[in-house]
Amino acid sequence: MKACWQRAIVEFESKVMRDVSKAEFLTVWAPAYLEAFDESTTRAAFKVMGIIPFNPNFVTAEQMKPSEATSTRGEFPMPQPSPVRAITNSMRLHPPTRFDLSPSNIASSSNLASSSPPQTPSRRRSWDEMENIDPVLWSPSKKIRTLYAHLGSTSTGSLLLSSPKIKSYDTSIIAPVIQHVPRSIKAPDWTLLASDGAEEGYKSRNQLENEIAALQKQLALARQNVVVRDNIIGEANTTMIFQNVGLKKMKEALHQQEEKAATDRARLFKGRAQVLSSDEFTNQVKDMNTAKKLKDAGKEAKRVARERKKELREELEKEWAQMKERHVAAVEIWSQECSELLAAKTKKKDLPPKPKLGKKPQIPVKEDDEDDLEDEVIDDGDV
Structure with missing residues (x-):
């Protein structure tokens, strides 16, 4: 075709x-x-299409099965979005240490500030150092910085860490991925837990060895299921963390939009509780004051220009009134002269032309007159 x-x-x-x-x-x-x-x-x-000639077996039995919602549900592992992968990698690179997991350190966590300074570990294996690292060295703030570093390396996650305004077409909402244990990973035979060895009586060595082998096999399957489920839970928690960061960013943007018209002063932050003692804040205050002075100077210059334009308009109105008075007097003289000429038998085509008034004088139009008018309206609104 x-x-x-x-x-x-x-x-x-x-x-x-x-x-x-x-x-x-x-x-x-x-x-x-x-x-x-x-x-x-x-x-x-x-x-x-299996119509001509007719073919009843055109659609196979596999194709007749109902479709699965693979976009929101699938077997583990599903490809996660880049921000979720970044947070997951950060959590896997820096997992909780033994100090974080040990109940004995919970009561003594408040005394960490007054404890003696830790010594730098040496001559230890990397995995042992990571598991036994002192929380003072691996602080929560360092964990957050590491998490932000991984999240900022992605295009979508970097929007949540930056300061520009959030726009609807720049902020994508990640679709939830619901995962389950793959069918290829068999579930353990939980019926072995219900068997009572005391009722079976004496067992030979061969029977015990077979039973131990079966238990080891089922224990390996259980461990495999636990590992997969832990990974699924970790990715689900990561998705919730990312969505929570996104919701927090959107809430800040909404709060900033609501408070935008509260004052004509520039807002240096997005409202809510902020620490305003950094060099960046002081520099922004200086820039704001400089911009305000420049704006006030521009308003004063425009006010002087408007006053000059008003005076010029009044002068032009006076000149226009004088022009109309002179025109009325000239028309009276012309009418009297025409009457005398007509009385002297003069043809109308030979009469003198009627005096013209002329155009009304106007103020020269500039390109920035419209901008001045808009600024005048804005200034009046500020007053």
């Missing part, structure tokens, strides 16, 4: 030397359609 349609267009354009118009579309398309869909092409199309 595409080849016939393209050939018909080329023939039409070469014949009339112009493109196909809307009124001529059907005239060109109908012959191409009749040429393309003949008996052979129609039979070939129906043959693919």
Whole structure:
């Protein structure tokens, strides 16, 4: 059909030397359609669909199964978004230490500040150092910085850490991924837990060895299921962390939008509780004061310009009034002169022309007059 349609267009354009118009579309398309869909092409199309010749086995039993919602549900592991992978990698690179997991350190966590300074570990294996590292060295703030570093390396996650305004087309909402244990990983045989060895009586060594082997096999399956479920839970928790960061960012943007019209002063932060003692804040205060001075100076210059324009307008109005008075006097003199000439038998075509008033004087129009008018309206609104 595409080849016939393209050939018909080329023939039409070469014949009339112009493109196909809307009124001529059907005239060109109908012959191409009749040429393309003949008996052979129609039979070939129906043959693919199992109609001509009739083929009841055209759709297989596998294709007749109901479709699965693979976009929101799938077997582990599903490909996670880049921010989720970044947070997951951060959690895997820096897992909780033994100090974090040990109950004995919970009571003594408040005394960490007054404890003696820790010594740098040496001559230890890397895994042992990571598991036994002192929480004072691996502080929560360092964990957060590491997490932010991983999150900032992604394009979507970097938007949550930056200060620019959030826009709807820049902020994508991650679809939830619901995962379950793959069917390829078999579940353990939990019926072994219900068996009572005391009722079975004496067992031979061979029976005990077989039972131990079966238990080890089922324990390996249980461990495999636990590992997969832990990974699924970890990715789900990571998704919740990322969504929580996104909701916090959106709430700040909404709060900033609500408080935008509360004052005409520039807002250096997004409201809510902030620490305002950094060099960045002081520099922003200086920039804000400088911009305010420049704005006030510009307003004063525009006010002087408006006053000059007002004085010029008053002078032009006075000049216009004088022009009209002179024109009225000139018309009276002209009327009297015309009456005398008509009395002297002078033809009307030979009468002198009537005096013209002339155009009203106007203020020279500048390109920035409209901007001045807008600024005047804004200044009046500020007052």
